[in-house]
Amino acid sequence: MDEIFGKIGTAQTLSQKIERRIEEAIRQKKLLIGAKLPSERELCEMFAVSRTALREALRRLSARGLIQIKKGSGMYVSELKIEDAIESLNLYYDLSFDSGLISQIIEVRRVFEPEIARMAANNRTDADLEILNRNISDLADCDPDNTQMEADIINKFHLNVAKATGNPIVIITMEPIYSLLPRMRNLIYANVDGEKDFTVKAHRAILESIRQQDGEKAFQEMVVQIERTLEVYTQYLKK
Known part of the structure; x- marks a missing residue:
C-alpha cells in the first residue's frame, strides 16, 4: 500500500x-x-x-x-448507498427552500417528468400498477380539507412513477425533488378552488397511459399536469 x-x-x-x-x-x-x-x-x-x-x-x-x-x-x-445521496440532496433542498427554489423545481420537472412517465410506461410491472392505482384511490378518497395528506399522496404517486422506470439514477435525481412537493403544494394550492378534481383526473390519465404502456400518451399527460402546476404557480405564488 x-x-x-x-x-x-x-x-x-x-x-x-x-x-x-x-x-x-x-x-x-x-x-x-x-x-x-x-x-x-x-x-x-x-x-x-x-x-x-x-x-x-x-x-x-x-x-x-x-x-x-x-x-x-x-x-x-464504507458502502455508499442510494439513500445516502438522496439524504444529502434532501438536506440541501430543505435549507434552500424559498419561492426561487420552487420556480427552479418546476422548471426541472417540466424537463424530466414527461420523459420519466414515458419510461415508466415502457418499463412498468404489474406490481407498479397496483401501487400507482392505490395512490390514485387514496387521492380520490382523501378529505379535500386535508391538504397535507393530499400532498403526501401526490408525492408518493410521482415517486412511484419514477420507480416504475426501473432506473436508479432517475430515483436519485427525482426523489429529493418529490420530497418538496407537500411543502410546495401547501404553499401554492391552499386556496385554489376546484384543483382537487383536476388533480385526480390528471393523475388518472397518467396512470391509464402507463397501464396501456403508451409512452407517448404518458409523456403528453404528464406535460398537461406539469403545465397546470406552472400555471397555478405563476398566478398565485407571484402575487
Whole structure:
C-alpha cells in the first residue's frame, strides 16, 4: 500500500491532504468497499504526519460517510448507498427552500417528468400498477380539507412513477425533488378552488397511459399536469 499511503511532506493543511489521498484511493478503487485501513499508528508512519492531523482527516472522512470507524475493530471503507445521496440532496433542498427554489423545481420537472412517465410506461410491472392505482384511490378518497395528506399522496404517486422506470439514477435525481412537493403544494394550492378534481383526473390519465404502456400518451399527460402546476404557480405564488 505504499503508493496509497506514501509520505505527505510539509505542504499546508496536512489533514486535507490525507483526506484527499484516501478519498482518491477509494474513488480509484485501490481501496475497495469493506477494505480495512491500516491502524492509526501505521498510517501516521506511512504518511509521515502527526496523529492530530491524521485524526482530523479520518474524522472528516467518517462524517462524509466514506469510512466507518468501528471501536475495537478498526477503520473500513464504507458502502455508499442510494439513500445516502438522496439524504444529502434532501438536506440541501430543505435549507434552500424559498419561492426561487420552487420556480427552479418546476422548471426541472417540466424537463424530466414527461420523459420519466414515458419510461415508466415502457418499463412498468404489474406490481407498479397496483401501487400507482392505490395512490390514485387514496387521492380520490382523501378529505379535500386535508391538504397535507393530499400532498403526501401526490408525492408518493410521482415517486412511484419514477420507480416504475426501473432506473436508479432517475430515483436519485427525482426523489429529493418529490420530497418538496407537500411543502410546495401547501404553499401554492391552499386556496385554489376546484384543483382537487383536476388533480385526480390528471393523475388518472397518467396512470391509464402507463397501464396501456403508451409512452407517448404518458409523456403528453404528464406535460398537461406539469403545465397546470406552472400555471397555478405563476398566478398565485407571484402575487
